[in-house]
Amino acid sequence: MNQEAQAPRGALEIRKRQIESSLQRRHRTERTFRAVGLAAVIMGLGFVALLFATILAKGLPAFWQATVTTEVFFDPAVIKVEARPVRAADENPQQFRDRELAWLNRLGMVNWNRIIEDTLITHLPDAAEKRPLVRQLVTSGERFKLRDMVAADPGLIGKRAQVELLADANVDVWLKGNIDRSLDDSQQQLRPEVRAWADELKERGVIQNSFNTSFFVNPDSRSSLASAGLGGAFIGTLYMMAIVIFLSVPIGVLSALYLEEFAPRNRFTDLIEVNINNLAAVPSIIFGLLGAAVFINWLHLPLSAPLVGGLVLSLMTLPTVIIATRSALKAIPPSIRQAALGIGASKMQTMFHHVLPLAMPGILTGAIIGVAQAIGETAPLLLIGMSAFVATLPVTPLDQSAALPVQIYLWQGNELRNFFEARTSAAIIVLLALMLSLNALAIWLRKKFERRW
Amino acid sequence: MSNSVLIAGLLILTALAYQFGLTRSRAIANGPVRMHSRPGYYGLLVALWCGLPALGVWLAWFLFEARIVEYMVLGQIQAEVGVLDGQQAMVLLRRITSIASGIGVSDTPAAYELAAAETMSRLWATSRMAQVGLMAALAMGGLIWALRRLTPTLRARNHVEKVMSVVFVLCSTIAILTTVGIVFSMFGEAMRFFSFVNPIDFFFGLNWNPRFSTVGSGAQGDFGLIPLLWGTLMISGIALLVAVPLGLMSAVFMAEYAPDWFRSTAKPLLEILAGIPTIVYGFFALVTVGPFFHELGQAMGLQIRATSALTAGVVMGIMIVPFMSSLSDDIITQVPRMMRDGSLALGATKSETIRKVVLPAALPGIVGAFLLAASRAIGETMIVVLAAGNSPVLHANPFEAVSTVTVTIVNQLTGDTDFASPQSLVAFALGLTLFVITLGLNVFALYIVRKYREQYD
Numbered sequence: 071m072n073q074e075a076q077a078p079r080g081a082l083e084i085r086k087r088q089i090e091s092s093l094q095r096r097h098r099t100e101r102t103f104r105a106v107g108l109a110a111v112i113m114g115l116g117f118v119a120l121l122f123a124t125i126l127a128k129g130l131p132a133f134w135q136a137t138v139t140t141e142v143f144f145d146p147a148v149i150k151v152e153a154r155p156v157r158a159a160d161e162n163p164q165q166f167r168d169r170e171l172a173w174l175n176r177l178g179m180v181n182w183n184r185i186i187e188d189t190l191i192t193h194l195p196d197a198a199e200k201r202p203l204v205r206q207l208v209t210s211g212e213r214f215k216l217r218d219m220v221a222a223d224p225g226l227i228g229k230r231a232q233v234e235l236l237a238d239a240n241v242d243v244w245l246k247g248n249i250d251r252s253l254d255d256s257q258q259q260l261r262p263e264v265r266a267w268a269d270e271l272k273e274r275g276v277i278q279n280s281f282n283t284s285f286f287v288n289p290d291s292r293s294s295l296a297s298a299g300l301g302g303a304f305i306g307t308l309y310m311m312a313i314v315i316f317l318s319v320p321i322g323v324l325s326a327l328y329l330e331e332f333a334p335r336n337r338f339t340d341l342i343e344v345n346i347n348n349l350a351a352v353p354s355i356i357f358g359l360l361g362a363a364v365f366i367n368w369l370h371l372p373l374s375a376p377l378v379g380g381l382v383l384s385l386m387t388l389p390t391v392i393i394a395t396r397s398a399l400k401a402i403p404p405s406i407r408q409a410a411l412g413i414g415a416s417k418m419q420t421m422f423h424h425v426l427p428l429a430m431p432g433i434l435t436g437a438i439i440g441v442a443q444a445i446g447e448t449a450p451l452l453l454i455g456m457s458a459f460v461a462t463l464p465v466t467p468l469d470q471s472a473a474l475p476v477q478i479y480l481w482q483g484n485e486l487r488n489f490f491e492a493r494t495s496a497a498i499i500v501l502l503a504l505m506l507s508l509n510a511l512a513i514w515l516r517k518k519f520e521r522r523w
Numbered sequence: 524m525s526n527s528v529l530i531a532g533l534l535i536l537t538a539l540a541y542q543f544g545l546t547r548s549r550a551i552a553n554g555p556v557r558m559h560s561r562p563g564y565y566g567l568l569v570a571l572w573c574g575l576p577a578l579g580v581w582l583a584w585f586l587f588e589a590r591i592v593e594y595m596v597l598g599q600i601q602a603e604v605g606v607l608d609g610q611q612a613m614v615l616l617r618r619i620t621s622i623a624s625g626i627g628v629s630d631t632p633a634a635y636e637l638a639a640a641e642t643m644s645r646l647w648a649t650s651r652m653a654q655v656g657l658m659a660a661l662a663m664g665g666l667i668w669a670l671r672r673l674t675p676t677l678r679a680r681n682h683v684e685k686v687m688s689v690v691f692v693l694c695s696t697i698a699i700l701t702t703v704g705i706v707f708s709m710f711g712e713a714m715r716f717f718s719f720v721n722p723i724d725f726f727f728g729l730n731w732n733p734r735f736s737t738v739g740s741g742a743q744g745d746f747g748l749i750p751l752l753w754g755t756l757m758i759s760g761i762a763l764l765v766a767v768p769l770g771l772m773s774a775v776f777m778a779e780y781a782p783d784w785f786r787s788t789a790k791p792l793l794e795i796l797a798g799i800p801t802i803v804y805g806f807f808a809l810v811t812v813g814p815f816f817h818e819l820g821q822a823m824g825l826q827i828r829a830t831s832a833l834t835a836g837v838v839m840g841i842m843i844v845p846f847m848s849s850l851s852d853d854i855i856t857q858v859p860r861m862m863r864d865g866s867l868a869l870g871a872t873k874s875e876t877i878r879k880v881v882l883p884a885a886l887p888g889i890v891g892a893f894l895l896a897a898s899r900a901i902g903e904t905m906i907v908v909l910a911a912g913n914s915p916v917l918h919a920n921p922f923e924a925v926s927t928v929t930v931t932i933v934n935q936l937t938g939d940t941d942f943a944s945p946q947s948l949v950a951f952a953l954g955l956t957l958f959v960i961t962l963g964l965n966v967f968a969l970y971i972v973r974k975y976r977e978q979y980d
Contacts (some may be wrong), residue, residue: 096872103874107776110769114793114848117841124811127805325695332691346698351895351965352958354904355929356705359954362936363708370589385701392698418684439798446800449904449929453936453950475802482806482909483975491810498803509798 089317125337125502129495135282135296136237136245138208143191144220146228149180152495154224176219182213186235193276194267206264209238211294236284237277239295239489241268245277248488259486289463290472295486300497302463306376306456306471307445307504312385313380313467314444319437321384322391323426329392330399331421350389357386358450366454373455377467382454383444390443396435398429431519438512442505448475474501530654533662537574540666544569547673560680568679571686574667579661583652592646596639600895602849603635619643709958712951719945720746725952731926733935733946734950746949748956750917754832754925758907759900761836761921762843766896769840770847771889777848778855779877790849797845805909808838813910820922827922830912836921839906847896854879854888887975894968898961904929 157166183205190204191197197204212235219233220226232275240259243249245268255262261317271277288299323343333339360383365371371378402425410420426433451457464471472480478497484490548565552558558565593616604615615636618628622640632640717725728747773793777786813829816837820827827833858881866876882889912924915931935950 096875100872100874103877104780106778107772107780111776111781111789111793113769114773114841114844115789116797117844118792118795120811121799121803121807124807128810165926212635251547264876319696321697324691326697328691328695332688333695342695342698345702347969348962348965349698349701351898351961352705353899353904353929353961355904355932356709356954356961357900359932359951360701360705360708363712363951364704368708369586384699388698388701416680416684418687442798446798448800448802449908449933452933455937457937466809475800478802478806479905479909482809494806498806501800502803505797505798505800 106153106413109389125495125498125511128492129497131246131501132492132496133282133285134279135285136242136268136272136279137194137282138235138237138277139280140189140193140233140276141230142185142216142228142233143192143230144216144228145188147187147225148184148188149177149220151176151180151224151227154221161296174221185216186213190267193274197263197267200263203261203263205268206260207241207267208235209294209296211297211435212236212292234280236282236296239486241277242296243486243488244268245279248492251429253451285493286500289461290477290480291461292459295484295489298481298493300474300477300500302460303472303474303477303497305464305475306379309376309464309467309471310380310383310473310476311441311445313377314384314441315437317384318382318387318391318440318444322388322437322440323433324397325388325422326392326395326399327426330396331425332417334512346389346392350393354447355449355453357382357523358453360385361450361454372468372470374458374460374470374472375468375474376464376471378454379451379456379473380467382431382450383447386450387440387444387445390440391433391437394440395429395433398432398436399425401432402428428521431515431521435512437517438508438515442508442512445473446475446501446505448479451476452479474504525651526581526585528690529658532704533577533581533658535569535804536662536666540573540662540669541570543666543670547670551673551675556675558675558677559955560864564679564683565673565677567683569666569669569673571683572665573662574665575686576665577658580654580658580661584650588650588654592643592650592717595646599642600635600639603633614667623647639916658940667770705958709951709955712948713955716948716952719948725949731931733949744946746820746945746952748928748953751926751928751931751953752917752956753917754911754915755901755929757832757921757925757926758836758839758911758918758927759897761833762900762903763893763897765837765840766843766847766900767893770844770896771851773844774848774851774855775877775882778852779873779881782975790852793845793848797849799842801842801903801905802909804838804842805905805907808906808910812838825922828912830910830924832911832921832923832925834909835907838910839900839903842903842906843896843899845900847892850892850895851885851889854892856883857888858884887971890975891968891972892970894964898964898968902929902957902961902965904933908933928957932957 093276147203151173155166155169157163161169184201186208187201187205190207191201194204215235216233219231237245239265243262244251244265258265260268268277284297285299286304287301288297289302291298329339329342333342361378364380365381405425406428407420410424411417415423451473456471456473457480458470458472459480460470460472462470474497478494479500481490481494481497541557543564543566547569548558548562552562588927596616596619597612618632619636619639620643620913621628622632622636623643725746726748728745729749730745730747731750732745734744777790779852781789809830813831813834816827816831816834817829862880862884863876866880867873871879899902907927907930911930913926913934914924919927932950935953936946
């Protein structure tokens with residue numbers, strides 16, 4: 071009897087131990103599984119952090135650029151132009167304009183480089199023998215700055231004025247330590263004299279790192295790399311944004327209204343619906359091909375124009391807007407519609423007076439997110455010719471222009487790597503700031519106006 | 524510029540028309556008779572009568588004016604130059620246009636060109652005058668006619684609503700038109716490409732070497748799709764290897780384990796990744812990830828190029844993670860609570876419940892998400908343009924540079940493109956291939972989700 075009782079107890083014991091060990095194993099698996107999940111999330115978040123940290127670390131220094139702050143003597147011996155023409159009483163506007171243009175032309179012919187050299191030589195007396203070298207300290211586009219100063223105020227001739235001149239890109243690279251200083255002369259981008267002068271001026275405070283506003287207003291430049299800016303690209307992007315907002319938002323909202331509220335369920339509306347869902351998933355580059363074939367090749371619209379870019383991006387954003395609007399409309403309870411219809415409003419009146427205003431926050435949120443996506447898009451713009459180098463600021467949407475993402479693409483390919491890597495990152499910061507502020511606006515709108523029924 | 528002036532003028536006139544209609548109907552409404560609609564609708568109706576026909580004329584001119592003028596100019600000089608093909612005609616027209624606009628050409632123009640330029644500027648002037656005249660007449664006529672018809676019994680609201688519903692239908696057809704445009708433009712240009720290159724050589728060719736586009740047809744290169752398709756598949760494969768486990772696991776963690784506070788902070792942060800433009804990822808791959816892999820390879824004694832299929836694939840995978848995870852998250856949270864409770868009540872641990880109950884129930888949705896992610900990876904452009912190294916050679920080494928369909932489209936269509944050489948037309952054949960592949964994946968994904976979706980309660 072004792073033995074009989076023991077046997078099952080032994081079996082139970084064994085069973086219990088089996089269960090315990092299997093439980094241990096199962097709990098271990100549980101913990102591992104959970105840890106793997108956490109690791110996946112952390113990897114994702116870590117990547118966000120890494121990306122932002124890298125871009126900020128690379129890009130932020132580019133907002134401050136080596137600048138020569140100095141007193142410039144507008145030497146009348148070099149600037150040999152007469153006083154700015156004044157309109158005579160008996161002169162018609164055309165004649166006066168011609169005379170003024172001729173004067174500006176002569177002003178443009180002045181040897182501004184010599185003024186810059188003279189200015190630098192006052193700081194660096196030993197450079198007097200090496201004029202072509204000392205000129206390398208200041209970026210070549212800055213001579214136009216002096217010209218424009220005199221054109222705006224001819225009284226400057228013969229006087230001194232405090233001027234900030236952007237240093238050359240290579241000088242900026244050298245002073246920021248973006249090039250290995252121990253490399254020997256053959257691998258350096260600057261001659262040893264220029265490097266020594268740059269260090270000397272930096273030490274004396276003539277060259278300073280100052281905040282670079284020209285980065286935000288100048289167009290792109292290839293001859294004067296240090297003054298290449300985002301201005302043109304920014305205007306292009308703003309134009310495209312405006313076109314996308316004015317085209318895709320109204321069209322998208324109206325077609326969503328139709329599909330959601332008016333359309334009968336038939337083959338035609340089914341077709342539209344399938345279409346919209348498919349368009350939302352078509353790669354963006356396909357829209358670029360469409361733009362190249364239809365807008366450029368068939369309609370002969372100008373290459374590189376923000377108008378064409380805006381049209382292509384609008385077509386691309388349309389499905390996003392439609393889908394967002396439809397879900398916003400779905401969230402409005404039917405009782406609102408029934409109440410309006412019940413007191414005699416027509417269907418249109420119900421929509422425009424009641425449903426649409428209530429759905430507005432949701433629609434706006436979706437639309438803003440769609441627009442933010444659109445302005446970050448690069449590939450379709452490349453196909454409609456926006457990869458062209460444009461050195462002027464666009465005035466109308468039909469002018470040649472760049473766009474922020476395209477400017478990033480162009481700058482990352484520039485040969486002067488150690489200067490343009492920072493510039494590219496700075497451009498990325500501007501683009502991301504624009505997109506994030508749009509997204510923040512969308513979130514704020516949603517938070518502020520969201521209504522739960 | 525003149526077009527915008529025209530449109531602005533029309534807009535002002537339309538606004539005036541609205542105002543006229545409004546005041547007129549208000550005046551009538553103050554009288555003894557009751558109006559059918561509210562005054563605003565009468566204003567709108569008058570504005571529509573004023574604006575719409577004139578806008579139609581403007582649009583017709585905008586679309587067809589240039590073509591008709593060019594056709595007439597070419598018709599006039601046909602005797603001198605004979606029949607031209609598209610390319611020559613375009614060059615000649617460009618010359619004539621620049622003579623006509625006063626810019627002039629670099630060499631001395633022939634007499635017939637000068638005559639043609641004269642005709643052209645005359646035609647332009649006539650056509651512009653006709654356009655402005657017609658638009659003004661229609662706008663004024665519509666305005667006056669609508670104002671005269673304005674009576675209390677006019678059912679203005681119904682008329683306006685009818686116009687609105689037509690506008691609604693027009694807006695929704697734009698989506699269809701876009702698809703039709705995509706299909707037709709790509710199909711048309713691809714057919715032109717196939718008149719240069721045999722489709723069999725294109726779809727099954729193992730070499731990609733298009734040479735440069737030269738005016739006229741010189742030596743022709745090889746246009747084999749296979750190396751590009753292989754590169755695309757290799758990069759997408761690597762991307763999915765990164766994105767699917769990471770995305771799925773983070774979705775599982777967020778949906779099943781994470782406390783609310785963690786979920787509500789981590790999810791939007793992760794979604795930032797989805798909003799970052801792909802050019803930024805590309806740049807990041809180029810300057811950070813690529814060199815990192817290169818040095819890692821050196822440390823391990825491997826030859827890894829900085830721009831390679833691996834670099835592009837990994838970065839693209841990270842780009843797709845939030846897409847994959849938010850899609851899977853939605854699907855996992857849709858699995859009903861009962862199923863989890865049942866499994867837990869039987870003694871399964873949480874991870875067992877997830878692996879044996881929740882994920883199998885969510886499988887069709889997850890497969891759908893996988894297919895959508897794949898379609899995104901295949902269509903992705905900028906990361907690959909910057910980080911894959913662009914070498915269209917058939918090989919199986921992920922540490923080497925490859926090229927993809929999208930990169931080649933960009934390469935063939937940027938810069939100086941003329942739409943008559945196979946070198947640029949091939950972009951449309953590639954685009955068509957890409958469109959068909961991604962469309963197929965999307966449709967297949969929808970089909971799987973619909974067909975195998977379990978309906979609970």
